[in-house]
Amino acid sequence: MPETPVRRATPIRSPALLLALLILPFAVLPSGAQPAAPAAPAPPERLDTCPGLVSGTSPRVRPAAFLPAALAPDQARITYVGHSTFLIESPRLVRVATDYNDYVKPPVLPDIATMNRAxxxxxxxxxxxxxxxxxxxxxxxxxxxxxxxxxxxxxxxxVATNIRDWAGGTTRHGNSIFVIEVGTLCIAHLGHLHHTLTPQQIAEIGRVDVVLVPVDGSYTLDLEGMVEVIAALKAPLMIPMHYFSRYTLDRFLERVKADYEVEFSDTPSVVLAKTTLPQKPKFLVLPGR
Structure with missing residues (x-):
């Protein structure tokens, strides 16, 4: 049975409310067994796939109802909407919504919506x-x-990964890790990841700057497995997502705080550039649930 849905978030009607997004909690259900990662041949050398391309076209006119501060050409804005949904904005005001669904939605219509099946x-x-x-x-x-x-x-x-099915088996390629290249940054959204990554998958992901990490430890990958994934990706910044209570979040942070700095933000949005990334890998917790 699916995760218990929550009520729709109230549509944002003014810019001042963007920083006060409140997402209702999700019910926790028992998790199934973790599938083994698929076998893969020896991967090619890991590629430096960032930064992505920069278009020469002019930015589009945006409605007056949502006009955030302009971004420099090397920046990206990441806003945690809730659960596993983020709104990622580019210097040309292209908007990407991750794990877009009927329950947790960004305050504006995205240009690109990514989804996962679990x-x-x-x-x-x-x-x-x-x-x-x-x-x-x-x-x-x-x-x-x-x-x-x-x-x-x-x-x-x-980059495709597998997911568990409700019978305890494995559905191949049922999840995707989406890598979003904005400005000078590569941002990896792990989606509903159920297993550790193969060397081939790590090579396909490439070097990333920011990882959006599901930290519930039950519906997705268990805590030790997720720590292994984080260590393999070697990103300077990680942002937790997909947790069901403060207890769930704190349990994960307690596990990683010996190896990573943990910072709590007062707002659900952060503007990042490659030049402002932390020198030592850390977790940045954005408000939301």
Missing amino acids: HSTHYTLSPDPGIRFVLHGWRDDGKPAGHDVSYQDVHVRS
Whole structure:
């Protein structure tokens, strides 16, 4: 059975409310067994795949209802909407919403929506028709999603992983890690990750600057497995997501605080550039749940 859905977030009607997003908690259900990661041949040398392309086209005019502060060409804005949904904005005001669904939505319509299949709180089959690119992290034929989309100054690609099914088995390629290249940054959204990464998958992801990490330790990968994934990706900054209570979040942070600095933000948004990334890897906790 799927994760218990929450009520829709109230639409944001003024910029002042953006920094006060409140997401209702999700019910915790028992998790199934973890599937083994698929076997893979020896990978090629890990590629430095960032930064992505920068478009020469002019930025589009945006509605007056949502006009955030302008970003420098090397910056990206990341806003935690809740659960596993983030709004990522580029210098040309291209907007990407991760794990876009019917329950937890960003305050503005995204240009690009990524989704994953594990639960209905990670996808919708009825996305707003105004979304330019709807990227499912799975395919109905069981093959990898294989997305590689460029739009203005944003590049989004996907790396397939497996998920558990409700019978305790494995659905191949049911989840995608989406790598979003914005400004000079590579941002990896791990989605509903259920297993540690193979060397081939790590090579396909490449070097990343920011990792959006599910930290519940039950529906997704267990705590020790997620710590292994974080260590393998070697990103300077990690932002927790997909936790069901402060207890769930604190349990994960307690596990990692011996090896990583932990910082708590007062606001759900942060503006980042490669030059402002921490010298020592750390976790940045944005408000939301």
